[in-house]
Amino acid sequence: MVAKFELTDNSVVVIIGTGAGGGTLANELAQKGVKVVALEAGGRYLPQDYINDEWDSFGQLAWLDKRTTSGDWRVARDFSGLPTWIVKAVGGSTTHWAGASLRFQDHEWKALSSYGRVDGANLLDWPIDGAEMAPWYDLAEEKMGVTLTGGRPGLPGNNNYKVLEKGALELGYTEVHTGRMAIQSNDDGPRMACQQTGFCFQGCKWGAKWSTAYTEIPEGEATGNLEVRERAHAARILHDDDGRVTGVVYFDADGVEQTQMARIVCVAGNTIESPRLLLNSASEMFPDGLANSSGQVGRNYMRHVTGSVYGVFDKPVKMWRGTTMAGIVQDEARHDPSRGFVAGYELETLALGLPFMAAFLDPGGWGREFTTALDSYENMAGMWIMGEDMPQETNRITLNRDQPDQFGLPSPNVHFSDHPNDIAMRNHAYQQGMAIYRAVGATRVFPTPPYPSTHNLGTNRMSENPRDGVVNKWGQAHDVPNLFVSDGSQFTTGAAENPTLTIVALAIRQADHIASEMAAGNL
Amino acid sequence: MNIQGKRGLSRRQLLSRSIAAGATFMVGAGYVAAQDATWATEVVALKPETMATLVQMARDIYPHDHVPTEFYVIAVKGYDTEAAAADIEAGVTALNAAAQGKGYGSYLDMGWERDRVDVLRGIEQSAFFQQIRGGLVTGLYNQKAVWPLFGYEGESFSQGGYLDRGFDDIAWL
Numbered sequence: 001m002v003a004k005f006e007l008t009d010n011s012v013v014v015i016i017g018t019g020a021g022g023g024t025l026a027n028e029l030a031q032k033g034v035k036v037v038a039l040e041a042g043g044r045y046l047p048q049d050y051i052n053d054e055w056d057s058f059g060q061l062a063w064l065d066k067r068t069t070s071g072d073w074r075v076a077r078d079f080s081g082l083p084t085w086i087v088k089a090v091g092g093s094t095t096h097w098a099g100a101s102l103r104f105q106d107h108e109w110k111a112l113s114s115y116g117r118v119d120g121a122n123l124l125d126w127p128i129d130g131a132e133m134a135p136w137y138d139l140a141e142e143k144m145g146v147t148l149t150g151g152r153p154g155l156p157g158n159n160n161y162k163v164l165e166k167g168a169l170e171l172g173y174t175e176v177h178t179g180r181m182a183i184q185s186n187d188d189g190p191r192m193a194c195q196q197t198g199f200c201f202q203g204c205k206w207g208a209k210w211s212t213a214y215t216e217i218p219e220g221e222a223t224g225n226l227e228v229r230e231r232a233h234a235a236r237i238l239h240d241d242d243g244r245v246t247g248v249v250y251f252d253a254d255g256v257e258q259t260q261m262a263r264i265v266c267v268a269g270n271t272i273e274s275p276r277l278l279l280n281s282a283s284e285m286f287p288d289g290l291a292n293s294s295g296q297v298g299r300n301y302m303r304h305v306t307g308s309v310y311g312v313f314d315k316p317v318k319m320w321r322g323t324t325m326a327g328i329v330q331d332e333a334r335h336d337p338s339r340g341f342v343a344g345y346e347l348e349t350l351a352l353g354l355p356f357m358a359a360f361l362d363p364g365g366w367g368r369e370f371t372t373a374l375d376s377y378e379n380m381a382g383m384w385i386m387g388e389d390m391p392q393e394t395n396r397i398t399l400n401r402d403q404p405d406q407f408g409l410p411s412p413n414v415h416f417s418d419h420p421n422d423i424a425m426r427n428h429a430y431q432q433g434m435a436i437y438r439a440v441g442a443t444r445v446f447p448t449p450p451y452p453s454t455h456n457l458g459t460n461r462m463s464e465n466p467r468d469g470v471v472n473k474w475g476q477a478h479d480v481p482n483l484f485v486s487d488g489s490q491f492t493t494g495a496a497e498n499p500t501l502t503i504v505a506l507a508i509r510q511a512d513h514i515a516s517e518m519a520a521g522n523l
Numbered sequence: 524m525n526i527q528g529k530r531g532l533s534r535r536q537l538l539s540r541s542i543a544a545g546a547t548f549m550v551g552a553g554y555v556a557a558q559d560a561t562w563a564t565e566v567v568a569l570k571p572e573t574m575a576t577l578v579q580m581a582r583d584i585y586p587h588d589h590v591p592t593e594f595y596v597i598a599v600k601g602y603d604t605e606a607a608a609a610d611i612e613a614g615v616t617a618l619n620a621a622a623q624g625k626g627y628g629s630y631l632d633m634g635w636e637r638d639r640v641d642v643l644r645g646i647e648q649s650a651f652f653q654q655i656r657g658g659l660v661t662g663l664y665n666q667k668a669v670w671p672l673f674g675y676e677g678e679s680f681s682q683g684g685y686l687d688r689g690f691d692d693i694a695w696l
Binding site for chain 1: 583661669676683685690692693
């Protein structure tokens with residue numbers, strides 16, 4: 001049943017990566033009868049393999065290849081070799097994500113027009129808008145079984161949510177609910193219902209959370225049109241004298257270099273690896289990297305304005321029980337410059353286990369100020385700040401030739417510094433988050449710095465004008481007609497919403513476009 | 524990394540054959556023990572006084588008064604190897620020198636935590652301090668036996684999650 005294609009078969013679409021973008025695209029194309037080879041750098045782990053232990057799971061799933069960091073973000077100091085917290089496995093970071101599935105607000109598709117010029121920011125309007133995306137969002141929500149959409153019930157709120165909700169209502173917030181989540185909330189769906197086990201970040205052992213690892217990938221494989229090659233690490237993309245891509249060189253599970261020929265190549269290796277691959281594919285014809293005539297490949301790296309607020313109470317909360325992202329406050333997601341910054345942010349519950357709380361509450365912290373906080377771990381509630389950050393040309397992925405990876409390929413350096421708008425937004429969110437917990441009696445609050453990035457966006461961005469970005473409104477490279485970008489790196493701006501739903505909606509739409517262009521003989 | 528009564532020695536023998544190292548520990552040939560001999564650990568590459576100092580340093584970096592010392596011993600026991608010993612001995616020597624600079628015989632001779640913390644603040648940027656502190660983040664807090672002391676319950680999948688076991692049982696709000 002599962003397809004097996006020849007390396008020399010140049011009729012296949014090669015997709016690099018099997019996460020939210022690549023995994024969805026692979027299944028959608030396979031369903032339409034398109035032959036697909038998906039190259040996945042990681043191995044295959046399924047619910048029975050996931051480990052409900054933070055460090056053990058991290059060792060199993062996290063992307064830990066050689067990376068370096070620079071810039072003034074605290075991650076570069078505290079976790080210098082670990083800029084991101086993403087996954088290397090079939091399913092990519094859909095294994096790790098918490099499930100929050102929010103549509104962009106209409107104004108966010110047009111960030112430059114909505115916010116105006118912002119000094120130091122490389123803002124741009126997307127070449128698509130909310131009306132164009134609405135039907136694709138409908139399909140994505142249906143595919144993923146998103147709660148509070150399509151008549152699906154919401155999840156019940158856990159203790160951590162109840163604390164957030166009460167505090168938020170005390171402050172006068174009104175858009176407070178248990179979230180639109182790609183987590184099965186009843187027994188009527190294709191996946192088992194959520195058992196409130198916690199450890200959403202470590203892979204859902206019930207399979208209640210949508211992940212391409214056990215939805216899209218096996219569905220695609222069942223068509224006979226999809227072959228997933230595990231532990232296949234893409235090294236560079238090849239092209240011919242006409243500037244069309246012809247195949248992908250990769251290292252197989254034994255570390256042996258292989259070349260898979262291709263009719264079309266779709267890059268979906270996440271926002272660090274995707275531009276790295278294009279830059280590592282530089283050639284005589286494309287000396288600055290593939291699809292990089294704009295010079296924008298690797299630039300405009302965004303990670304959302306994040307941060308956490310933890311509150312300590314005089315009685316137990318046990319925040320680790322139940323879904324990790326159990327609810328949301330959306331009132332601050334609006335664009336309202338009177339707050340001192342453009343764009344907006346969401347507040348979403350978040351819980352860490354004791355081992356990760358020790359690592360992330362105040363990285364590098366020690367002494368009684370730190371340990372008395374952990375002494376109250378059982379009485380803590382937690383939330384995550386999730387806001388739109390400003391694209392900046394200087395925040396970028398570059399090649400670090402001095403520190404090659406395990407295959408001898410130049411590794412990615414991730415450079416990031418906050419924009420003043422990011423800092424103003426984060427400080428506002430810290431104040432509001434702390435006020436929420438104080439409103440329900442917190443005796444102590446902690447404005448916790450951002451973790452290594454899970455939302456990584458913007459480094460191959462979509463633009464109307466080829467001068468401003470890397471891909472067009474279909475995710476198709478401006479410079480190379482049969483090369484596509486299918487992950488979050490195509491985001492023109494980040495919006496205030498968790499990115500997965502939009503990545504999936506774009507992938508469904510892109511599959512539709514690719515299949516029809518192939519059928520029309522244009523690709 | 525077993526923490527156990529020193530093999531072959533009774534508690535009374537331990538008490539009689541050891542010498543005090545600071546207020547908390549006793550050391551003898553090849554071992555460190557609690558003053559009340561409730562636990563003892565062998566050392567193979569480090570001097571016993573060095574291991575005792577490391578344990579006190581671990582307590583001072585991440586002090587949890589309700590966490591028994593044996594968990595801190597487990598957290599630093601990994602440095603008792605031939606490969607690590609030279610750097611650790613050098614680091615502890617520097618730590619003791621800093622204590623002597625404040626008029627004490629050694630780090631373990633400093634009775635007040637605030638005085639020891641002053642010394643640690645002075646070496647906070649050193650590779651030695653960062654090695655010990657960084658190692659403790661997982662060495663101490665990733666011990667499953669420590670988790671219940673903080674109320675943390677660990678995995679719940681084997682018990683069917685919390686859907687019927689109190690995921691929303693908060694009553695004081």
